[in-house]
Amino acid sequence: MEKKMSELVTMSGTCVCSMGTAPAPIKVTSQAKVLAGGKPCATIADSAPLSNVGPFGMCTSLANPQVAAATAAALGVLTPQPCVPAPAGSFIPTKPKIIIGGKPCLTNDCKLICSYAGQISIVNPAQVKATAQ
Structure with a gap:
């Protein structure tokens, strides 16, 4: 079986949360010199809520206090609430060298844990070809 190489994530990459209902864009703010397809490559530091990782639509995690309160008010019927990402640290690097x-660069196989029990993963790295300026 052929092993697929990791791809660098760029400014137009997207990620999803296992507890969210929609994908979110990755915004690169950690560096601007290394480009892929003319777009800045992300690093594991590009994990700040809202400035790097956008909202994932609606949150379905009962670990989220807003979802838990809305669900309790609905007599136990799961009631998703708007997602406000709550990363617990930075992306976990898979290629730290x-x-x-x-x-460490952000690659399509890196993961980010959300404080509300979700796992954030890359679905579209948007990487084409790396260049340096």
């Missing part, structure tokens, strides 16, 4: 600006 590939460094961009002193930080």
